[in-house]
Amino acid sequence: MVNMAGFSLEFLLLVVGTIGLALFGIFFGLIYKGIDRKLSAHMQGRIGPPIRQPFRDVVKLFTKENIVPDNAIAWVFNWAPIIGLVGTISILLYLPIGSINPIANTSGDLIIVLYLLMIPSLAMVIGGFASGSIYATVGAQREMATMIAYEFPFAIIIVTIAWILKTINIEATNVFSLSFIAANPLWGNLGILGFIGFIILLLVLVIVTPAELSKIPFDSPEAETEIAGGLLAEYSGRNLGIFYLTDAVKTVVMASIIVALFFPYNISGFFGLNNIPAIAVDFVFYLIKVLFVILFSVTLIRVAIARLKIDQIVGIYWLWITLLGLVGLICIMWDYQMMLRYEFYKPIFSILGLQ
Amino acid sequence: MSQITKTTYQLPIGPIHPALKEPVMFKFEIDGEKIIAVDVELGHVHRAIEWTGMRRNPIQIIYLAERICGICSFVHPMAYCRAVENACNIQVPERADYLRVVHGELERIASHLLWAGVAAHEIGFDTVLFLTWEMREKVLDLIEYLTGNRVTKAILMIGGVRRDIKPENIPKIKETLEYFKENYKKLSHVFLDDKTFKMRSQGCGILTYEDALRLCAVGPTTRASGVKKDVRVDQPYAAYSDLDVDYMTPDKRTGEINGDVYDRIIVRLLEVKQSIELIERAVDQMPTGDIMSEPKIPKLLNYIKKTAGEGIGRDEAPRGEVIHYIKFDGVNEQPFTWKVRASTYANILPWIPMLKGQQIADISIVAASTDPCMSCTNRVTIIDKNKKYMLDKEQLHKLSVEKTRRLMR
Numbered sequence: 094m095v096n097m098a099g100f101s102l103e104f105l106l107l108v109v110g111t112i113g114l115a116l117f118g119i120f121f122g123l124i125y126k127g128i129d130r131k132l133s134a135h136m137q138g139r140i141g142p143p144i145r146q147p148f149r150d151v152v153k154l155f156t157k158e159n160i161v162p163d164n165a166i167a168w169v170f171n172w173a174p175i176i177g178l179v180g181t182i183s184i185l186l187y188l189p190i191g192s193i194n195p196i197a198n199t200s201g202d203l204i205i206v207l208y209l210l211m212i213p214s215l216a217m218v219i220g221g222f223a224s225g226s227i228y229a230t231v232g233a234q235r236e237m238a239t240m241i242a243y244e245f246p247f248a249i250i251i252v253t254i255a256w257i258l259k260t261i262n263i264e265a266t267n268v269f270s271l272s273f274i275a276a277n278p279l280w281g282n283l284g285i286l287g288f289i290g291f292i293i294l295l296l297v298l299v300i301v302t303p304a305e306l307s308k309i310p311f312d313s314p315e316a317e318t319e320i321a322g323g324l325l326a327e328y329s330g331r332n333l334g335i336f337y338l339t340d341a342v343k344t345v346v347m348a349s350i351i352v353a354l355f356f357p358y359n360i361s362g363f364f365g366l367n368n369i370p371a372i373a374v375d376f377v378f379y380l381i382k383v384l385f386v387i388l389f390s391v392t393l394i395r396v397a398i399a400r401l402k403i404d405q406i407v408g409i410y411w412l413w414i415t416l417l418g419l420v421g422l423i424c425i426m427w428d429y430q431m432m433l434r435y436e437f438y439k440p441i442f443s444i445l446g447l448q
Numbered sequence: 449m450s451q452i453t454k455t456t457y458q459l460p461i462g463p464i465h466p467a468l469k470e471p472v473m474f475k476f477e478i479d480g481e482k483i484i485a486v487d488v489e490l491g492h493v494h495r496a497i498e499w500t501g502m503r504r505n506p507i508q509i510i511y512l513a514e515r516i517c518g519i520c521s522f523v524h525p526m527a528y529c530r531a532v533e534n535a536c537n538i539q540v541p542e543r544a545d546y547l548r549v550v551h552g553e554l555e556r557i558a559s560h561l562l563w564a565g566v567a568a569h570e571i572g573f574d575t576v577l578f579l580t581w582e583m584r585e586k587v588l589d590l591i592e593y594l595t596g597n598r599v600t601k602a603i604l605m606i607g608g609v610r611r612d613i614k615p616e617n618i619p620k621i622k623e624t625l626e627y628f629k630e631n632y633k634k635l636s637h638v639f640l641d642d643k644t645f646k647m648r649s650q651g652c653g654i655l656t657y658e659d660a661l662r663l664c665a666v667g668p669t670t671r672a673s674g675v676k677k678d679v680r681v682d683q684p685y686a687a688y689s690d691l692d693v694d695y696m697t698p699d700k701r702t703g704e705i706n707g708d709v710y711d712r713i714i715v716r717l718l719e720v721k722q723s724i725e726l727i728e729r730a731v732d733q734m735p736t737g738d739i740m741s742e743p744k745i746p747k748l749l750n751y752i753k754k755t756a757g758e759g760i761g762r763d764e765a766p767r768g769e770v771i772h773y774i775k776f777d778g779v780n781e782q783p784f785t786w787k788v789r790a791s792t793y794a795n796i797l798p799w800i801p802m803l804k805g806q807q808i809a810d811i812s813i814v815a816a817s818t819d820p821c822m823s824c825t826n827r828v829t830i831i832d833k834n835k836k837y838m839l840d841k842e843q844l845h846k847l848s849v850e851k852t853r854r855l856m857r
Contacts, residue, residue, distance in 0.1 A: 137574060137578040137579075138578050138579065139578060227457065227458070227459055227460075234481075309572050310572070310644060312572065316572065317572075318466050318467045318569065318570045318571075318572065319467060319809050319811065319812050320808065321465055321466050321467075396574075396575045397575070398573070398642075398643075399568070399571040399572050399642070399644040399647075399648055400572025400573070400644075400648075401647065401648070402647075402648070402807055402810070403807070403809065404807070
């Protein structure tokens, strides 16, 4: 009986947590979208829409007529957006938010996240192919090519982080778990070479983010002036609204991954807080971190460069970004070897007297 | 097993598509992302302007000609006025010639900046769109200050212009020109040195020198391919012969001619600079005197009505050469015929060699790179019993011969 009660409590927590996280992701995703639009507008010398504009957009889209083209495969066309949104929200279950530990916790979180991140993109590809429009088909082909292009550098980052964590903490069994990664920030354990390597990896992830989110310069799957919205060309009303929400949640997810991998620090310990105030303070700090990550990886890149062609995107990722990722990986490996062999080579934080 | 499977597919762009600012229909044969074949269809914005014009008197046509194009709202009436002046032997006062240069060049700056913004938008660089349009706003302010209107200026009259530039207006002109000189560096830096701009525009949409000659391209499109063709130099009109105009080709900046989109950007930017200098010189050298040969409109109208003759007005619009032909029979107030050939008309066929072999992603920027103006171009739509149909070359030739015979009677 006790076991049953424990199980049902856990189950209840999971259900409530999932709903909470979904609401959190949608709400803050839309807020961040609003902030992103406002900031980019100011950068372009415009006034821009009010920050609550994305909420209005969603409300409007959900009240609009939902048109399914005659030559579309209706059930695939209608289910694709929902699958995309569910896939995106489920990633949130694996991400630490502030000092709140992830609801779902396995020993292979990061690998699951890597796969789950493909679901919204795949849903868009399937929806695009199912919509029976030539523009959507071209967009879907481009989205697939982009996906293949950015997954490799992304995988390099994840493997590097897991490898270095495992070598530092030999007895650890869950190095792919995001809560473990967040609890053991790497910056302090790296020497100067590793520090540079880690910064390179951060840069790579920042460049992967706009492609993951289909933002300029990597938005060729949706290129408005080329293929009229591409994947989303035939979507309207509720379905388009769900894709809009997916995009908003995915922005938060990508930013949270960067925060969890590279900036997992919390400030509650700094103020000597605990319990509820600590969680609240860390949560606010987490929101600020996410905002900065979005500012640098989405907004700034989006206003500063032009859209690239699909062959250029694939070329850049497979050649330059992959090379950059490998350079980061090699730097961190050398760093570890140097640390083993030479007495004077110490983690940069201990030289600076931070730890 | 020797069954041939079709590997290409059809991609229609237009008549309404975000890549196009005006309706035109492209039919592409695509293999993967590569363009194999292109077909262009026109005739979606026929507005029967010539037909309307032939039922108006010559003064009314000026304002109709202004509305042929939303951007070239000075060059079209200018070409029209020069055609009438040519037909009726009207002498334009020298000061009016200089004023025409000033307004024409202001329009060129506004048009090229508008184009630059659109080009940036086509490749997804909206920041540059807003940057250039912010600058364009300054030109429009100056145009409004000088003519009273921002776009359709209503400044021309047969035999002169309607409003003078007074000495007290000159400081404002100089001030705006100074602003442009300061910002020109920023603009050319953004367009010519930016890495992503280069990635999208270099080696894309190439029009060779031979193709440009063979297909009779005009304006910046042909100059970017190295063809030295500019009405302002070849057959100087207004005050251009006094102002030392030169052909703007991309080798002036880079030393080489590729004929790609990047070169077309260079040519337009060089022309903006040239226009600034031309306005400056025109304002400085402007002689005193009348601005209209005949200020009394009814008298002018009566004179034109009594004159029989035909005339041609050729002008260098921002997009290239524009030709207006007019014929008066000496009896009716309305012209016997009025024919407009807008510059885009000559720049349609060059699209085909430009687009072949490019990617889908290049369509919008290549199509935009000739600065097309479809509503200026559309002259004919044939509709019979509510059905639209096309004419082939032989039929068209036959009709043209018939029409020429009719005009010669």
